[in-house]
Every structure is written in structure tokens, then in C-alpha cells.
Amino acid sequence: xxxxxxxxxxxxxxxxxxxxxxxxxxxxxxxxxxxxxxxxxxxxxxxxxxxxxxxxxxxxxxxxxxxxxxxxxxxxxxxxxxxxxxxxxxxxxxxxxxxxxxxxxxxxxxxxxx
Amino acid sequence: xxxxxxxxxxxxxxxxxxxxxxxxxxxxxxxxxxxxxxxxxxxxxxxxxxxxxxxxxxxxxxxxxxxxxxxxxxxxxxxxxxxxxxxxxxxxxxxxxxxxxxxxxxxxxxxxx
Numbered sequence: 001x002x003x004x005x006x007x008x009x010x011x012x013x014x015x016x017x018x019x020x021x022x023x024x025x026x027x028x029x030x031x032x033x034x035x036x037x038x039x040x041x042x043x044x045x046x047x048x049x050x051x052x053x054x055x056x057x058x059x060x061x062x063x064x065x066x067x068x069x070x071x072x073x074x075x076x077x078x079x080x081x082x083x084x085x086x087x088x089x090x091x092x093x094x095x096x097x098x099x100x101x102x103x104x105x106x107x108x109x110x111x112x113x114x
Numbered sequence: 115x116x117x118x119x120x121x122x123x124x125x126x127x128x129x130x131x132x133x134x135x136x137x138x139x140x141x142x143x144x145x146x147x148x149x150x151x152x153x154x155x156x157x158x159x160x161x162x163x164x165x166x167x168x169x170x171x172x173x174x175x176x177x178x179x180x181x182x183x184x185x186x187x188x189x190x191x192x193x194x195x196x197x198x199x200x201x202x203x204x205x206x207x208x209x210x211x212x213x214x215x216x217x218x219x220x221x222x223x224x225x226x227x
Contacts, residue, residue, distance in 0.1 A: 042202065042219035090156050100164065102147055103215065105156025
């Protein structure tokens with residue numbers, strides 16, 4: 001089954017403790033992206049990657065890092081999480097040259113930073 | 115950052131009623147997508163519109179792209195409880211980077227039986 005898999009689904013952590021949210025897709029998509037979703041603010045893009053070793057900042061990149069060493073994986077790293085990073089996070093992927101295809105989203109990671 | 119305004123933010127209607135959700139921007143889109151999101155899941159693509167004035171139908175859902183490609187609407191006919199969910203529009207702007215989508219804040223639709 002074609003899918004984007006995120007782990008973990010739920011995470012509670014303390015301020016300052018480094019964490020990584022993993023994202024993997026099995027569709028050979030070139031494009032991958034991370035979004036955070038907050039009430040009333042919709043989905044805001046954190047980082048995106050056009051292909052392996054190519055990443056760029058989205059609208060809200062502060063406090064986050066990403067890497068794209070392999071085509072299928074795009075982990076999101078929070079080096080020193082803070083309470084304002086409490087949010088629902090989504091990873092998404094898409095074929096680069098098929099704009100009508102749309103994005104395939106993972107099921108989300110609900111992160112709470114206390 | 116280019117903005118997408120979606121309205122209404124919340125909508126609660128009775129089964130069988132019709133409704134329209136709007137998505138507007140001051141900038142021109144190269145394409146626009148509509149997604150539906152259910153609790154505990156990621157958004158799922160409903161449709162992509164590309165051409166100004168384009169109309170697409172998906173069963174009881176009708177999607178329209180404005181002639182100037184700055185706005186779009188989603189019309190649901192005879193809504194059913196299964197239509198309940200968060201509806202999101204997402205646009206790729208002409209001036210934006212390839213494959214970058216900007217999302218509206220969403221319309222939370224509740225259809226009461």
C-alpha cells in the first residue's frame with residue numbers, strides 16, 4: 001500500500017530534550033515536506049525537500065532541522081524543543097513532476113512539550 | 115508569505131442541506147487543491163483545479179476555480195453526515211517555488227443527522 005509513515009503518533013517530552021520524528025514514504029516521490037497544524041492557523045510549512053540532499057526552509061523553520069540522505073526518508077529534528085512547538089505535525093510527499101497528483105500525507109504526530 | 119483566506123471557519127448544517135465553502139487570495143494560483151481531513155488523520159486530496167473557470171464534480175461535491183485563478187469554491191449538494199470533516203484549500207502560487215503549497219486555515223463542517 002502506497003503510504004507515508006510517521007513515527008511516533010504521539011509524543012510527550014520535556015523542554016530542551018532533543019527529539020526526532022521520522023517520516024518514510026514508499027512511493028519513490030522526489031518531493032517531501034513537513035507541516036505543523038495549529039487551531040485557527042491551518043497547515044504551515046516547516047521545511048521541504050525537492051530531492052536527496054536538497055532541503056529548504058518553509059514558512060516556520062525556526063527551531064527545526066531536517067535531513068534528506070535517502071529518497072524515502074525525511075526526518076524532522078527538534079534540537080531543543082520548547083512549549084511553543086507543541087503542535088500536530090504532518091509529513092507529506094508528492095511526485096515532483098506531476099502537480100495534479102497532490103500530496104500524500106502521513107497520519108500525523110501529536111507532540112506535546114512541557 | 116502569501117495568504118489564503120477560507121470561509122466560513124465553522125459550518126454546522128442539517129442533513130440534506132446545501133453549502134458552499136470559499137477560498138480566496140489576492141495572488142494568482144498556478145493550481146489549487148481541495149483536501150478533506152478527518153480527526154486523527156492527515157488531509158486527503160479531493161481535487162486539483164488548474165484552468166481559470168474550471169469546474170470539477172466529485173459525486174455531490176462541485177469545485178470551481180475562478181476565472182482569474184485567485185479564488186475557488188466547494189459546493190456540497192444534499193450534505194450527509196459522512197461529509198463531516200475539515201475542508202482545506204491549498205494553492206500553488208505563480209510566484210512560489212515549484213511544488214510549494216500554501217494552505218488555508220480550513221472550514222470545519224458538521225452535518226447533523
